[in-house]
Amino acid sequence: MKIRRSISRKQKVILGCSIILLTWYAFCLPRQLFHFPYSTVVTDRNEELLGARIASDGQWRFPPRQTTPDKIKQCLIEFEDRHFYRHWGVNPLAIGRAFYQNLKEKRIVSGGSTLTMQTIRLARNEPRTFGEKIIEMIWATRLEFRYSKEKILSLYISHAPFGGNVVGLDAAAWRYFGHSAEDLSWAESATLAVLPNAPAMIHLSKGRKALLAKRNRLLKQLLAKGKLPLSDYELAISEPLPDEPHPLPQVAPYLVSRFYQEKNGEYNVSTIDKSTQKQIEELAERWSNEFNRSDIRNMAILVIDIRTNQVVAYCGNVHFTRQKQGNQVDVIQAPRSTGSILKPFLYYTMLQEGSLLPHTLLPDIPININGFAPQNFNLHFEGAVPASEALARSLNIPSVTMLQQYGVPKFHHFLQQIGLKTITRSPSHYGLSLILGGAEATLWDVTNAYANMGRSLLKQPQTSARLLLNTPETILPGTFEPGAVWQVFDAIKEVNRPEEIDWKAIPSMQPIAWKTGTSYGFRDAWAVGVTPRYAVGVWVGNATGEGKPELIGARTAGPVLFDVFNILPSAHWFERPTGIFVEAEVCRESGHLKSRFCADTDTLLILPAGLKTEACPYHHLVTLSADETHRVYENCANAEPTIRKSWFSLPPVWEWYYKQHHPEYKPLPPFKAGCGEASLLPMQFIYPSPNARIKLPKQLDGSRGFLTVELAHSNPNTIIFWHLDNTYLTQTQDFHKLSLQPAPGKHSLTAVDSEGNTVSTTFFIE
Known part of the structure; x- marks a missing residue:
């Protein structure tokens, strides 16, 4: 009985120790194996590299790969671990051979490490001792239980040193060969496969003969095992080694910097189209050289595909590598004075709410509202201008009049709803100057708002444009209605183009709804355009805020805008929304709904809300003497033979300026003496x-x-x-x-x- 108790106690001890050891073994491997900072990498939509920023520890270490290209895989396994797919993390034969060689030479000449063990060594980054080797062997077997062979191989190749401050296959491929790892040739793959074996002793600047010999020896082994065709082998051994490290691509550098700030150390697949981006950057460079003559140093261009809601080109500025003042500013994200670029939004709101009709006459006369006395850009007044024409010509005074009628608080709230996030102060702070550039907005927000207007006509959700693939979209609280948007675009596609040609007469030229803006002091020049396929935003100026007389939206940003559209694929114009508009008789001269005295009218399609607008107040039925030189009252004692006639008459100040531009306009004749007072103040x-x-x-x-x-x-x-x-x-x-x-x-x-x-x-x- 005593013997049985003794054996039972030993079994319990053995069982307990086994459980402890198994538990330790199960949890010995950290959940996160590698704790290193990574470079910020940005690619285009097809995962072509746009650019990268170095990791915080000064290493070019791209985020870990998920797969390993076949060529580098075969080269690496042949050179480092031929039995990789047959062992469980440790190769006893390789360990025994290494022990014998080291004992024979009385120094460490071979480590016998498998690729799995090397992966553990890279993760632990501890001094190489016999005790550390045992830990590596234990962790290596545990790693084999956690991950597949392909995953282990990708972890190793992502963290292997390739000389200098280059770590990992992706960084090495770009730094040494100037292209992605997927495009490595056999010779390039073999070169990178032998580099991690002794990166400090053999690299591009020294030990080149040894490196070349090791590469060619590996290629010969692949040939001998039938993994490399003879023709490929002959081409591979004829390839020279690279001379100097290549600089990484610098496409969309401001976008790369933005991701560096927002998604540091990540691999970012953006929505950018690299081919389009490079064309846009070349165009920006050409125009920048032209503007530099006038000391205009900065420019930004944003292109959004409104159908997919993706940014396809992001040019935050020009001359990224120049350390001049303002060149490092990403202007797409910088708040700038809006100038007239917000006017279409005011026109939209008033159409949508039924505050005016598209061609309603608006006053264009001198005004002074509590000390605020806006002027048109040409410093002239026209008395009265149709709303659509005032928008197309970007007249300031009619816009201020519209905002005064609509209300600054309502418009301020609407701008915030459509995503202009930099308009943060109270409506009273901006006042009526809100419509003339009194507020600041970013090119990102403004172009997004125009893109959403276009997207409403395509019957697609209105959201903030995306820069990253597979990211959730930001739903905007304010949306555009297609009917009013159609009327806005119908007005601003008539804006005179910079080339001053009749674009309608040229079939190859596509319609573009576009608007420019110039801020006070000539500090900011804007142009934004929309087609059924793209929304393009352009800003030109000095990031430091210096004004220049040449900084006028139509003369600087406008020509750039149309050059961008010439690069992009064209599209047919938007289809007019159906089931929204109603027919109405509109006075041809005033743009108001027909009154009972309007003689010349047009039947137009308007929004239902427009039916509640005021009937024409400018046509009056007057009684004239036979020679039409005097107005008279009927039954006037001094009346001569009379005629009754509808007469178009504007308020005196409107009339004063209007008749200077409209010679066909006829003022009302005066009253005949003794026949009463004027019904309208003259x-x-x-x-x-x-x-x-x-x-x-x-x-x-x-x-x-x-x-x-x-x-x-x-x-x-x-x-x-x-x-x-x-x-x-x-x-x-x-x-x-x-x-x-x-x-x-x-x-x-x-x-x-x-x-x-x-x-x-x-x-x-x-």
């Missing part, structure tokens, strides 16, 4: 506008300057009597302008014409 102040706040400039001698007031009257021959604060000043005829020097404070200016009509305005001198 005069209006051009300047100052009501409640304007005015600062008088100082003259050269330091004295206070003058304020020039101006008034428009429908009858140019009338006499105007001027009063300031109930004090009579003077009278004018023909040209109703007057220079005043009022004291600081509130003032009231009154004008009375010879017919007794009166108009007043209040202003403040600061």
Whole structure:
């Protein structure tokens, strides 16, 4: 009984020790084998290398591979571990042979390590001792249980040293041969297979004869075993060794830098098309050389495929390698003053909500709103302009008038909804200047918004464009409706092109909905265009913010935009959305819905919301004397034979400028004496506008300057009597302008014409 108890106790001890050893063995291998920083690698959609950034430890170590190319696999196994597929991590015969050789030579001449053991050694990175060798053997057998042979081989080839600061097959292939590992020849594969064996002693700059001999010996072994055809062998041994390491590709360097900041140490397969990207970069280089003559140093181009929602070209700037001020800025991500590039969004919102119709007349006259006095780019006024034409010509004053009518807070909220993330301050901070460049946006956000407009016409989801394949899309809270987008694009595809030709007359030229923008002080030039296939955004300027007189969107960014579209495949124009529009009779002269007095009308397709807009307020039924020189009231005692007629009449200030550009316009004739007062006030102040706040400039001698007031009257021959604060000043005829020097404070200016009509305005001198 005592013997049985003794044996049972031993068995328990043995069993317990076995469990402990098995448990230790099961968990001896770390979950993550390698703990090294990796290079940031970016490829195009076809996994062609665009560029890379070195790892934080100064090594060119690409992220681990998943597979090993067949040529390098055969070379590596033949050279390092011929029994790789037949052992369990340790080759006893190789260990025994190494022990015998080392004992015979009385020094370490062979390690007997398998590829699995070498993988463990690379992971542990410990000094080579007999104790370390035992640990490597144990871990190697455990690694064989965890991973397949192919996985172990890929781990080894991803972390093997190839001389200098080059680690891993991918980095070595690009640094030594200038192409990917998948494209290695037999000679190149054999060269890389023998390098990890002694990378410190044999590399490109020294030991070249030994390296060449080892390479050719390996190739001969492959030939002898039938793994390498004779013709391939003869070509391989004739290939010379590379001379110097190759620089890595520098395609889309600003995109690579962006991934380096956001996805450091990862292998990133982007949506970029390398061929298109290189063409865009060459185009940007040519234009940059042209702009440099005017000291315009920076440019950015973004191309989005709106059907797939993928960025196909990302040119964040030019001259990446030059260490000049501003060249390292990725302008695609930099907030810049928007200029007029946001105007189509305001036109869209007002169409969508039924605040105007596409061709509604808008005022283009001098305005001053609480000290804000915008000017058109050409410093001229046209009195009244159809909304679509004002957008196509990028007139500032009609846009400000539209925003004043629509409301800054509503438009501010809409811009945030469509993804303009840099508009973060309150609506009151921007005010009406929001539509003229008072806010900043990025080329990324703006081009995305235009792309989403185009995508709405393709009936596809509206999201933020993708730079990485297989990444979730960001759903935008604000979406565009195709009906209003169609009307916006219909207007801005009529924008005059930089080449100043009739593009419609040339069948090969595709329609493009495009818009330019120029910021205050000529600091930013924008151009964004959309076709059914692509959205292209271009920015030109100086990243440092310096203004240049030549920095005008239509003259700099515009020509670049059309050169980009000439590179890209063309597409047929968008199909007009169906089931959205309704027919309506619209006044041909005012663009409003037809009133009962409009004579010339067109039947147009408009959005249903447009049916609630105002009927034409500019056509009136008037009664004229027979010679049409006077208006009269019916039953007037002095009436002569009369005719009734519909008459198109604009407000006095609109009329003042409108008739200068429209000689066909006929002002209403005056009332016949004694036949009553005008139903429409015949005069209006051009300047100052009501409640304007005015600062008088100082003259050269330091004295206070003058304020020039101006008034428009429908009858140019009338006499105007001027009063300031109930004090009579003077009278004018023909040209109703007057220079005043009022004291600081509130003032009231009154004008009375010879017919007794009166108009007043209040202003403040600061």
